[in-house]
Amino acid sequence: DFRRALEEVVPSFGVSADQFASCVPNGIIEFSDEFRGVVKTAKLLLQQVKNSDVTPVLSVLLEGSVGSGKTALAATLAMNSNYPYVKLITPEDFLRHSESVKRIKIDKYFQDAYKSPLSLIVVDDIERLLEYVPIGPRFSNMILQSLLVLFKKAPPPGRKLLVIATTSNREVLEAMQILDVFTEVLTIPDVSSGDQTATVLRAMKNYTEKDIKQISEKYSGKLPIKKLMTVADMAIQDDDGTSLADRFLRFAGSGSHTVPHG
Amino acid sequence: DFRRALEEVVPSFGVSADQFASCVPNGIIEFSDEFRGVVKTAKLLLQQVKNSDVTPVLSVLLEGSVGSGKTALAATLAMNSNYPYVKLITPEDFLRHSESVKRIKIDKYFQDAYKSPLSLIVVDDIERLLEYVPIGPRFSNMILQSLLVLFKKAPPPGRKLLVIATTSNREVLEAMQILDVFTEVLTIPDVSSGDQTATVLRAMKNYTEKDIKQISEKYSGKLPIKKLMTVADMAIQDDDGTSLADRFLRFAGSGSHTVPHG
Amino acid sequence: DFRRALEEVVPSFGVSADQFASCVPNGIIEFSDEFRGVVKTAKLLLQQVKNSDVTPVLSVLLEGSVGSGKTALAATLAMNSNYPYVKLITPEDFLRHSESVKRIKIDKYFQDAYKSPLSLIVVDDIERLLEYVPIGPRFSNMILQSLLVLFKKAPPPGRKLLVIATTSNREVLEAMQILDVFTEVLTIPDVSSGDQTATVLRAMKNYTEKDIKQISEKYSGKLPIKKLMTVADMAIQDDDGTSLADRFLRFAGSGSHTVPHG
Amino acid sequence: DFRRALEEVVPSFGVSADQFASCVPNGIIEFSDEFRGVVKTAKLLLQQVKNSDVTPVLSVLLEGSVGSGKTALAATLAMNSNYPYVKLITPEDFLRHSESVKRIKIDKYFQDAYKSPLSLIVVDDIERLLEYVPIGPRFSNMILQSLLVLFKKAPPPGRKLLVIATTSNREVLEAMQILDVFTEVLTIPDVSSGDQTATVLRAMKNYTEKDIKQISEKYSGKLPIKKLMTVADMAIQDDDGTSLADRFLRFAGSGSHTVPHG
Amino acid sequence: DFRRALEEVVPSFGVSADQFASCVPNGIIEFSDEFRGVVKTAKLLLQQVKNSDVTPVLSVLLEGSVGSGKTALAATLAMNSNYPYVKLITPEDFLRHSESVKRIKIDKYFQDAYKSPLSLIVVDDIERLLEYVPIGPRFSNMILQSLLVLFKKAPPPGRKLLVIATTSNREVLEAMQILDVFTEVLTIPDVSSGDQTATVLRAMKNYTEKDIKQISEKYSGKLPIKKLMTVADMAIQDDDGTSLADRFLRFAGSGSHTVPHG
Amino acid sequence: DFRRALEEVVPSFGVSADQFASCVPNGIIEFSDEFRGVVKTAKLLLQQVKNSDVTPVLSVLLEGSVGSGKTALAATLAMNSNYPYVKLITPEDFLRHSESVKRIKIDKYFQDAYKSPLSLIVVDDIERLLEYVPIGPRFSNMILQSLLVLFKKAPPPGRKLLVIATTSNREVLEAMQILDVFTEVLTIPDVSSGDQTATVLRAMKNYTEKDIKQISEKYSGKLPIKKLMTVADMAIQDDDGTSLADRFLRFAGSGSHTVPHG
Ligand SMILES: Nc1ncnc2c1ncn2[C@@H]1O[C@H](COP(=O)(O)OP(=O)(O)OP(=O)(O)O)[C@@H](O)[C@H]1O
Ligand SMILES: Nc1ncnc2c1ncn2[C@@H]1O[C@H](COP(=O)(O)OP(=O)(O)OP(=O)(O)O)[C@@H](O)[C@H]1O
Ligand SMILES: Nc1ncnc2c1ncn2[C@@H]1O[C@H](COP(=O)(O)OP(=O)(O)OP(=O)(O)O)[C@@H](O)[C@H]1O
Ligand SMILES: Nc1ncnc2c1ncn2[C@@H]1O[C@H](COP(=O)(O)OP(=O)(O)OP(=O)(O)O)[C@@H](O)[C@H]1O
Ligand SMILES: Nc1ncnc2c1ncn2[C@@H]1O[C@H](COP(=O)(O)OP(=O)(O)OP(=O)(O)O)[C@@H](O)[C@H]1O
Ligand SMILES: Nc1ncnc2c1ncn2[C@@H]1O[C@H](COP(=O)(O)OP(=O)(O)OP(=O)(O)O)[C@@H](O)[C@H]1O
Ligand SMILES: [Mg+2]
Ligand SMILES: [Mg+2]
Ligand SMILES: [Mg+2]
Ligand SMILES: [Mg+2]
Ligand SMILES: [Mg+2]
Ligand SMILES: [Mg+2]
Incomplete structure (x- = not known):
C-alpha cells in the first residue's frame, strides 16, 4: 500500500x-x-x-x-x-x-x-x-x-x-x-550593504576583485537579489569605456536606470 | 415507522x-x-x-x-x-x-x-x-x-x-x-496561564515534570490549544543542546517563531 | 363560475x-x-x-x-x-x-x-x-x-x-x-412585565402558582414570547436542586444563558 | 395604406x-x-x-x-x-x-x-x-x-x-x-382641505350631508385621493356606535390607523 | 479596385x-x-x-x-x-x-x-x-x-x-x-436673444412679422432650438383669444409650460 | 531544432x-x-x-x-x-x-x-x-x-x-x-520648444525655411509630436490669405483649434 x-x-x-x-x-x-x-x-x-x-x-x-x-x-x-x-x-x-x-x-x-x-x-x-x-x-x-x-x-x-x-x-x-x-x-531580506553586494558580485564571475573592492567600499544601497544581478549585468553590456565598477555604481545608484545620452 | x-x-x-x-x-x-x-x-x-x-x-x-x-x-x-x-x-x-x-x-x-x-x-x-x-x-x-x-x-x-x-x-x-x-x-477559551499550560504539556507526554514545573513558573502567555501544542512540538524537534523548557519558552515567547540563526 | x-x-x-x-x-x-x-x-x-x-x-x-x-x-x-x-x-x-x-x-x-x-x-x-x-x-x-x-x-x-x-x-x-x-x-409587542410573564408561564403548565407568584414579583425583564418560553423550558431541564423560580430568574436575567460551572 | x-x-x-x-x-x-x-x-x-x-x-x-x-x-x-x-x-x-x-x-x-x-x-x-x-x-x-x-x-x-x-x-x-x-x-395634487375632502366623500355616497358638513369643518389634513377613500371606507366598516364623521376623523387623523383596543 | x-x-x-x-x-x-x-x-x-x-x-x-x-x-x-x-x-x-x-x-x-x-x-x-x-x-x-x-x-x-x-x-x-x-x-450654441429667436420664428412661417417684432423686443431668454420650436408650436395650438406673441411669451417665459387653468 | x-x-x-x-x-x-x-x-x-x-x-x-x-x-x-x-x-x-x-x-x-x-x-x-x-x-x-x-x-x-x-x-x-x-x-518627451518644433516642421516639407524661422522665434508651446503635425497640416489646409506661419501660430496657440468665423 x-x-x-x-x-x-x-x-x-x-x-x-x-x-x-x-x-x-x-x-x-x-x-x-x-x-x-x-x-x-x-x-x-x-x-x-x-x-x-x-x-x-x-x-x-x-x-x-x-x-x-x-x-x-x-x-x-x-x-x-x-x-x-x-x-x-x-x-x-x-x-x-x-x-x-x-x-x-x-x-x-x-x-x-x-x-x-x-x-x-x-x-x-x-x-x-x-x-x-x-x-x-x-x-x-x-x-x-x-x-x-x-x-x-x-x-x-x-x-x-x-x-x-x-x-x-x-x-x-x-x-x-x-x-x-x-x-x-x-x-527573505534584500541584499543590503557593500559586503553582501560583494558576495553576490563575486559569485557572478564577471567582476574582478578590484571592481568588487571598489564597489563594496562606495556602494551603500539595498536591492532585491534579482534586481541587483540585472543591474550588474546591464553594467557589463554597456561597454562605454568607463570602468565596470563605475558603470555599476551609476546604474545601481539612480532610481531609474536610463542610460544618460551624450 | x-x-x-x-x-x-x-x-x-x-x-x-x-x-x-x-x-x-x-x-x-x-x-x-x-x-x-x-x-x-x-x-x-x-x-x-x-x-x-x-x-x-x-x-x-x-x-x-x-x-x-x-x-x-x-x-x-x-x-x-x-x-x-x-x-x-x-x-x-x-x-x-x-x-x-x-x-x-x-x-x-x-x-x-x-x-x-x-x-x-x-x-x-x-x-x-x-x-x-x-x-x-x-x-x-x-x-x-x-x-x-x-x-x-x-x-x-x-x-x-x-x-x-x-x-x-x-x-x-x-x-x-x-x-x-x-x-x-x-x-471556547484559550489556554491562559502557567497552570493550564502545564495541564496541556503533561498530557503531551514528551515533557518531564521538571520541564513542566519550570515552564509553569516562568510562562505567563496565552495561546489557543492547537498553537500551544504546535509550539511545544517544535521545541521538541529543535534539539540544539539547550533544555526543552528553555526552547519551549523561547518559541512560545516570541511572536514569530523563527529559529535564531547562529 | x-x-x-x-x-x-x-x-x-x-x-x-x-x-x-x-x-x-x-x-x-x-x-x-x-x-x-x-x-x-x-x-x-x-x-x-x-x-x-x-x-x-x-x-x-x-x-x-x-x-x-x-x-x-x-x-x-x-x-x-x-x-x-x-x-x-x-x-x-x-x-x-x-x-x-x-x-x-x-x-x-x-x-x-x-x-x-x-x-x-x-x-x-x-x-x-x-x-x-x-x-x-x-x-x-x-x-x-x-x-x-x-x-x-x-x-x-x-x-x-x-x-x-x-x-x-x-x-x-x-x-x-x-x-x-x-x-x-x-x-407585535414583547412580553414585558411580571404580570404578562405570569400569564405566559401559567399557560405553560410546568410552573406552580407559587413559582409564578415569586417570578411575577421579582422579574421585570422584557422578552419576545418565543425566547421567554425557551428560557422557561431550559430552567425546567436544569434540575440542579435550586427552586424552579430561582432557575428561571437566573436564566432569564443573564444576557447569555450559559450554565455557571461549579 | x-x-x-x-x-x-x-x-x-x-x-x-x-x-x-x-x-x-x-x-x-x-x-x-x-x-x-x-x-x-x-x-x-x-x-x-x-x-x-x-x-x-x-x-x-x-x-x-x-x-x-x-x-x-x-x-x-x-x-x-x-x-x-x-x-x-x-x-x-x-x-x-x-x-x-x-x-x-x-x-x-x-x-x-x-x-x-x-x-x-x-x-x-x-x-x-x-x-x-x-x-x-x-x-x-x-x-x-x-x-x-x-x-x-x-x-x-x-x-x-x-x-x-x-x-x-x-x-x-x-x-x-x-x-x-x-x-x-x-x-397631480393631493386632496388637501375640508372642501376638497367633502367633494370626494360626497361622491362616495355612504356619507350623509350632515357627516360631510361636520368633517369639512373639522378636518384640515391632506391625503392622496386613494388613501382618503380607503380611510373613509374603513370608518364605514368599523361600526362601533360612534358617528361616522367621528370615526372618519379618528382614522384620518392618526398617522397609523390602528383601531384602539378597548 | x-x-x-x-x-x-x-x-x-x-x-x-x-x-x-x-x-x-x-x-x-x-x-x-x-x-x-x-x-x-x-x-x-x-x-x-x-x-x-x-x-x-x-x-x-x-x-x-x-x-x-x-x-x-x-x-x-x-x-x-x-x-x-x-x-x-x-x-x-x-x-x-x-x-x-x-x-x-x-x-x-x-x-x-x-x-x-x-x-x-x-x-x-x-x-x-x-x-x-x-x-x-x-x-x-x-x-x-x-x-x-x-x-x-x-x-x-x-x-x-x-x-x-x-x-x-x-x-x-x-x-x-x-x-x-x-x-x-x-x-453648438443655444438660441440666445430676441434677434436670434426672431430668425427662428420667421423661418417657422406661422408667426406674423408683427408677432415677431413684439417677441424680439420683449423676449430675452435662451433655449435650445428644438425646445424653442416646440414652445412656439404650443402657443399656436392653444388658441385662447390672446395674441400669439403673448402666448409665446407666456409659454417661453415659465420654466414649466403648464397651461394656467381658468 | x-x-x-x-x-x-x-x-x-x-x-x-x-x-x-x-x-x-x-x-x-x-x-x-x-x-x-x-x-x-x-x-x-x-x-x-x-x-x-x-x-x-x-x-x-x-x-x-x-x-x-x-x-x-x-x-x-x-x-x-x-x-x-x-x-x-x-x-x-x-x-x-x-x-x-x-x-x-x-x-x-x-x-x-x-x-x-x-x-x-x-x-x-x-x-x-x-x-x-x-x-x-x-x-x-x-x-x-x-x-x-x-x-x-x-x-x-x-x-x-x-x-x-x-x-x-x-x-x-x-x-x-x-x-x-x-x-x-x-x-517619451513632447516636442517642447521653437528649435524642436522647427526640426519637425522642416521634416514635413510643406513649410518654407522662412515660415519655419518665424515660427521657431515666436512659438514657445509644447505638444506631442502627433498633435503638432496635425495642427501644422490644418494650417496648410485653411488657405485664407494669411501667411502659413501666422496660421500655424494661430492654430497651435489656441487650446481649441476652432476656426474663427468671419
Ligand atoms: N539567494 C540567491 N542566490 C542566487 N541567486 C538567486 C538567489 N535568489 C534568487 N536568485 C536568482 O534570482 C532570480 C529571481 O529570483 P526569484 O524568482 O526566486 O525571486 P522572487 O522573490 O520569487 O521574485 P518574484 O517576487 O518576482 O516572484 C532567479 O533567477 C534566481 O536564480
Ligand atoms: N481541549 C482539547 N484537548 C486536547 N486537544 C485538543 C483540544 N482542543 C483541540 N485539541 C486539538 O487541537 C487540534 C485542533 O483543534 P481544532 O481543529 O478543534 O481547533 P479549532 O478551534 O476548530 O480550529 P480552527 O479555528 O482552525 O477551526 C486538534 O487536533 C485537537 O485534537
Ligand atoms: N401569542 C402567543 N401565544 C402563545 N404562543 C405563542 C404566541 N406567539 C408565539 N407563540 C409561540 O412561539 C413560537 C414562535 O413564534 P413565531 O414563530 O410565531 O414567532 P415569530 O415572531 O414569527 O418569530 P421569527 O421572527 O423567528 O419569525 C411558536 O411556537 C408559537 O407557538
Ligand atoms: N380623481 C379621482 N377621482 C376619483 N377616483 C380616483 C381619482 N383618482 C384616483 N381615483 C381612484 O383611486 C384609486 C387609485 O388611484 P390610482 O391607482 O390611479 O393612483 P396612483 O397615483 O396611480 O397610485 P400609485 O402611486 O399607487 O400608482 C383608483 O381606484 C381610482 O379609481
Ligand atoms: N439649426 C437648425 N435649424 C433648423 N432646425 C433645426 C436646427 N437644429 C435642429 N433643428 C431641428 O430641431 C429638431 C431637433 O434637433 P436635433 O435632434 O438635431 O437636436 P439634438 O441636439 O440632436 O438633440 P438631442 O440632444 O435630443 O439629441 C430637428 O427636428 C431639427 O429639424
Ligand atoms: N519621432 C517621430 N518622428 C516622426 N514621426 C513621428 C514620431 N513619433 C510619432 N510620429 C508620427 O506620429 C503619428 C502618431 O504617433 P504614435 O501613434 O506612435 O503616437 P502614440 O504615442 O503611440 O499615440 P497614442 O498615445 O495615441 O497611442 C505616427 O503617424 C507617426 O508616424
Ligand atoms: Mg517568485
Ligand atoms: Mg475548526
Ligand atoms: Mg416568523
Ligand atoms: Mg399608479
Ligand atoms: Mg441628437
Ligand atoms: Mg500608440
Whole structure:
C-alpha cells in the first residue's frame, strides 16, 4: 500500500523536479546571516513534519520584495527535501484556465499529495494565483477559500504534508485573514550593504576583485537579489569605456536606470 | 415507522462517525474551569432537545480563537451524544462544489435529519462555509440564507434537532444577523496561564515534570490549544543542546517563531 | 363560475391549512392589551375586504422582534378567517429554488388567489424571502419588485384579496419603500412585565402558582414570547436542586444563558 | 395604406381599452382647480400632437404621491382621446418576464404605435418598470436606456405619437436624466382641505350631508385621493356606535390607523 | 479596385442617406455667428481629410444642450459632404441588441468604411450608445473601448476617414478620457436673444412679422432650438383669444409650460 | 531544432512586419536629446537580452502623452532589431474578441515567441488592452493577470525574450502594481520648444525655411509630436490669405483649434 502510493505519484514528482530546477538556474547564494536564519527555520519545519505525530500538516509563508529570491529558495528547499512527493503550483501553469478549473487542479494536487506518506507542496506567488489587483481590490475568492481550507486540512491518518507558499504582498494576505493559517511567516531580506553586494558580485564571475573592492567600499544601497544581478549585468553590456565598477555604481545608484545620452 | 426512519439514516451516520473521530485524534483535555462550563451548558442543551416538547429545535454556536478546539469539542459532543443521527457539515467536503450544489447538499443533510426522531448536526467553520473574506466583504449570501432558515425551522411533528455550529469570527456573524438565530453562544477559551499550560504539556507526554514545573513558573502567555501544542512540538524537534523548557519558552515567547540563526 | 373557481383552488387551500396549523402548535396566548389591540385591527381589515366595494385589495404588515409571535398570529388569523382561499408563502419552501423560480411561484400563488372570490395570502418573513443581509446590503431585487406590484395590484372584478406579511426588520422595508404599499403596519409587542410573564408561564403548565407568584414579583425583564418560553423550558431541564423560580430568574436575567460551572 | 395601418393595430387597441377601464372603476372626481389645470394641459398636448407638423412626438410625465390618481388620470385621458391606437404599458404585465424580454416587448408596443397615424402610449409607474430600489440604488439600466430613446424618437413620416408616463418618484427620474426627455412634467395634487375632502366623500355616497358638513369643518389634513377613500371606507366598516364623521376623523387623523383596543 | 470598393459600399450608403434626411425634416437655420463658426470649422476638417496625406483619420465632437441641433447638423454635413461612404450610427438602431452584438455591428460599419477611399461616419448620441446613466454611474465599457480604438485607428493605406460624434454630456466623456481622442471639440450654441429667436420664428412661417417684432423686443431668454420650436408650436395650438406673441411669451417665459387653468 | 524553431515562427513574423511598418508611415524624427537618450537605452536592452546569460527575459515600458510617438518608436525598434521573432500585440486586433479569447491569443503569441531563440514582443497601449476606464475604475483583471505573469516568466532554457510595452497612463499601471514588473520605464518627451518644433516642421516639407524661422522665434508651446503635425497640416489646409506661419501660430496657440468665423 505504501509502495503503491509512492509509485502512483511518481509522474507528478518527475514533472515538478524539472520545474523546480528551472527556478534556480545558478544555485543559491547565502548572502547574509538573516538569509541563513530563514533557511535554517525552514529546514526545521521540514524535519518537524517528518518526525512529529502531533502536527501532520504545517505551512510556512516566505515573504519579501519582488525579486528577493522567494521562488528560488522554495524550489531549492523542495529539491533538497528528499520528500517522496514534491509539487510546484505556480500561476504560470494556469494562464489559460478559468477560475473553477484552477480550483479543481489545485485541489487535485493536494489529493495527490495525500497519497504519499510525506509531501511538500510549493504554492508560488499566492497573490498572482488569486489574481489580486489593488484597484477594487479584486481577487478570486474561490481560490482563496480553497487555499484557506487546504493549507490547514489534516491529511488522512499516517500521511504528512508541508506547504511552502510565497508572496511579495504580505499586507494583503493579512487583510484576507490567510496569514492566520500559516504556522510560520519568514521574511527573505534584500541584499543590503557593500559586503553582501560583494558576495553576490563575486559569485557572478564577471567582476574582478578590484571592481568588487571598489564597489563594496562606495556602494551603500539595498536591492532585491534579482534586481541587483540585472543591474550588474546591464553594467557589463554597456561597454562605454568607463570602468565596470563605475558603470555599476551609476546604474545601481539612480532610481531609474536610463542610460544618460551624450 | 420509527425503526425504518432509523435504518434509513444509518449510512449517513456511519460516515460522519469516522469524520468526527478524525477531528479529535488524541481526546479532549479539560484545561480550565471556563472550558468545563462550556461543556456543561452544551450537554444541558443536548438534554433539553431530547426531553422537552416546547423546543423541538435548538442551536448553539461555539466561538473562539483559531485553533482553540471548537471543532474538536463539537465532534466530541456529537460522538458522546447517543443521538441516532449525527452529521458533520464541513467546508472540506465542498472544495469542488459550486455555491448552488453546496446549498442543495446542506439542505439534504437537514432533510435526512428530519427522518430521525432525534438528530444532531455540526456545522463547522461557518465563515469558511460562507466563503467569507473581509475584503469587500464577500461571502455566499445563498448559503447564509439557507442557514438562517434551516437553523430555526421546526422539524416535522415528533422529530427533534440540535444544531452545533462553530466560528472564529463572531463579529462577522453578528453583522450578518445570524447570531440572533442561535439559542446559545458559547466561547471556547484559550489556554491562559502557567497552570493550564502545564495541564496541556503533561498530557503531551514528551515533557518531564521538571520541564513542566519550570515552564509553569516562568510562562505567563496565552495561546489557543492547537498553537500551544504546535509550539511545544517544535521545541521538541529543535534539539540544539539547550533544555526543552528553555526552547519551549523561547518559541512560545516570541511572536514569530523563527529559529535564531547562529 | 363562482363554484368552479372555489373548486379549482381547493388543493392549494388544503396544503396551507396543514402548514398554518404547524405554525401554532399550542394556540395563542393573549398576554397584553396591546397584543389584543393588534388582533382587533387585523380582524377589522379582514372584514373590510369582505364587505367593501371600494377596496378590493388591502395589505397589512405584522412587525416585531424575532420570536415575538408574528408567524403564529398570521397563521391563526388565516385559520379563523373563513376565507375560501388561504395560502402561506414561507422562505422554508424555497430553500432549493433559484431567484426566478421563486418569483414565478409567488406570482402563481397570487394568480390562484384571483380565482377565488375572497382570498388571504400570508407572506411570512419578508426579509428572508428577499434574502436580505445587512452587509452590502444584498437582497433579491427581483422578488422585491414582484411583491411591490402584487401587494397593491387589484384582483379581477368581483374578486377580493387580503395580504398579511411579517417582518422583524421594519427599518429595512422602509428603506426599500415597500412600507408605503401597506394599508396598515401593526407592531407585535414583547412580553414585558411580571404580570404578562405570569400569564405566559401559567399557560405553560410546568410552573406552580407559587413559582409564578415569586417570578411575577421579582422579574421585570422584557422578552419576545418565543425566547421567554425557551428560557422557561431550559430552567425546567436544569434540575440542579435550586427552586424552579430561582432557575428561571437566573436564566432569564443573564444576557447569555450559559450554565455557571461549579 | 392608412386604413391597413389602422386595421393592423386593432387587436392591441382592444386589449388596452379593457385595461384602461379597470384603472378607473368609478370615474374621476375633479376635486380641485389645480387638478383641473393638469387635466387641461394634458388635453392641449393631445391636441398639439394631432394638429402640428413641427412636433410629431411629445411626451408628458404625470407625477404625484402614491395613490394620488396618476394611473386613473392617464387611463381616463387615453380612453377619451379618440386616438386610433392607445396602449397601456404597466409593470403588472411583466411579473414573470426577464429584463431583456421586457425590453423587447416595450419596443414592440412602440413599433405597433408607429403603424398607426396617431398613437398614445401610457407608460405606467416608470420606477416600477425600471425595478428601482433606493438601496444601492438598483434598477434596470437596459429598460431605462430603451425608454430614453423611445420617448424622443420621431415616428416615421406622417405618423404621430404622444407618450404619457407616471411616477411617484420624480427625484429619482431626475437623477437618471430621464426628466429632460419629457416635453412637460405635470404634478397631480393631493386632496388637501375640508372642501376638497367633502367633494370626494360626497361622491362616495355612504356619507350623509350632515357627516360631510361636520368633517369639512373639522378636518384640515391632506391625503392622496386613494388613501382618503380607503380611510373613509374603513370608518364605514368599523361600526362601533360612534358617528361616522367621528370615526372618519379618528382614522384620518392618526398617522397609523390602528383601531384602539378597548 | 477603387471602383469595386465604391460599389461594395453602395447599399450601406443608400440606407443612411434616407436616415440622414429624416434627421433634418425642415433644413438648417443659421441663427447666429457662433453657429456659423462651428459649421465653418467642421467643413475645414472635411476638406483636410480629403486633401492631406499626414492625417488619414480625423474626428470631431459636436457637443451642446439637449435639442440644440447636434444630430441635425451632423446629418446635414454628411449629406453635403460628397464623400462616397457616409454612415449614421444611432442608438435607435440598437434597441433590441445586446452589448456584444452592438459592438460587432459598430465594428462592421468601420470595416465597411475602410473599403471606401473616403468615408464619413456619424456616431450620434455617444452617451446613449454607451447606455450611460449618472446613477452608479453605469455604461457599457465594451462599447466605450471599441470607440476609443476605432476613433483613432488609421484606415488601410490610401483610405481616409472622418468621424463626427455628438453628445449632450461633455463632462462625462471627459471623465471617460474619450475627449482626448478627438481632433476637435465644437460647441453648438443655444438660441440666445430676441434677434436670434426672431430668425427662428420667421423661418417657422406661422408667426406674423408683427408677432415677431413684439417677441424680439420683449423676449430675452435662451433655449435650445428644438425646445424653442416646440414652445412656439404650443402657443399656436392653444388658441385662447390672446395674441400669439403673448402666448409665446407666456409659454417661453415659465420654466414649466403648464397651461394656467381658468 | 534551432532552424525548425525559426521556420515555425516565420508566418507570425511576416504579418507583424507589415503591421510595424504601418505604425511609422514617415520614419522617425529624432527631435531632441532626451528623445535620443530614450532610443539609446532601449537599444542597450535589446543588446543585453541578446548577449547575457543572467537575464533571459527583460521588459521595458515606453510611457508618454497621447500622440507622443510611443507606438512609432516601439515599431521602429522592432523593425531594426534583427530578432528572428518580432510581434505586435495591439488592441486594434481584439475589437470583436471576448476577454477570454483575448487572453488565449496573447498567451499564444508568447508561446510562439518561446519557440524562437530570440524574440521581441511589442504590447501596444496597455490600458486599452486592459479596457481601462477611470470611472469605476474598470478594466479586465483577467488580461492584467496574464500580462503580470507573461512579462516576467522566463522562457525555456536557451530562449530569450524582450517585451516592449507602451502606455499613456503611467499612474494607473502603477496603481495596478504592473510597473514593478518592468526592468525599465522610459518617458517619451513632447516636442517642447521653437528649435524642436522647427526640426519637425522642416521634416514635413510643406513649410518654407522662412515660415519655419518665424515660427521657431515666436512659438514657445509644447505638444506631442502627433498633435503638432496635425495642427501644422490644418494650417496648410485653411488657405485664407494669411501667411502659413501666422496660421500655424494661430492654430497651435489656441487650446481649441476652432476656426474663427468671419
Ligand atoms: N539567494 C540567491 N542566490 C542566487 N541567486 C538567486 C538567489 N535568489 C534568487 N536568485 C536568482 O534570482 C532570480 C529571481 O529570483 P526569484 O524568482 O526566486 O525571486 P522572487 O522573490 O520569487 O521574485 P518574484 O517576487 O518576482 O516572484 C532567479 O533567477 C534566481 O536564480
Ligand atoms: N481541549 C482539547 N484537548 C486536547 N486537544 C485538543 C483540544 N482542543 C483541540 N485539541 C486539538 O487541537 C487540534 C485542533 O483543534 P481544532 O481543529 O478543534 O481547533 P479549532 O478551534 O476548530 O480550529 P480552527 O479555528 O482552525 O477551526 C486538534 O487536533 C485537537 O485534537
Ligand atoms: N401569542 C402567543 N401565544 C402563545 N404562543 C405563542 C404566541 N406567539 C408565539 N407563540 C409561540 O412561539 C413560537 C414562535 O413564534 P413565531 O414563530 O410565531 O414567532 P415569530 O415572531 O414569527 O418569530 P421569527 O421572527 O423567528 O419569525 C411558536 O411556537 C408559537 O407557538
Ligand atoms: N380623481 C379621482 N377621482 C376619483 N377616483 C380616483 C381619482 N383618482 C384616483 N381615483 C381612484 O383611486 C384609486 C387609485 O388611484 P390610482 O391607482 O390611479 O393612483 P396612483 O397615483 O396611480 O397610485 P400609485 O402611486 O399607487 O400608482 C383608483 O381606484 C381610482 O379609481
Ligand atoms: N439649426 C437648425 N435649424 C433648423 N432646425 C433645426 C436646427 N437644429 C435642429 N433643428 C431641428 O430641431 C429638431 C431637433 O434637433 P436635433 O435632434 O438635431 O437636436 P439634438 O441636439 O440632436 O438633440 P438631442 O440632444 O435630443 O439629441 C430637428 O427636428 C431639427 O429639424
Ligand atoms: N519621432 C517621430 N518622428 C516622426 N514621426 C513621428 C514620431 N513619433 C510619432 N510620429 C508620427 O506620429 C503619428 C502618431 O504617433 P504614435 O501613434 O506612435 O503616437 P502614440 O504615442 O503611440 O499615440 P497614442 O498615445 O495615441 O497611442 C505616427 O503617424 C507617426 O508616424
Ligand atoms: Mg517568485
Ligand atoms: Mg475548526
Ligand atoms: Mg416568523
Ligand atoms: Mg399608479
Ligand atoms: Mg441628437
Ligand atoms: Mg500608440
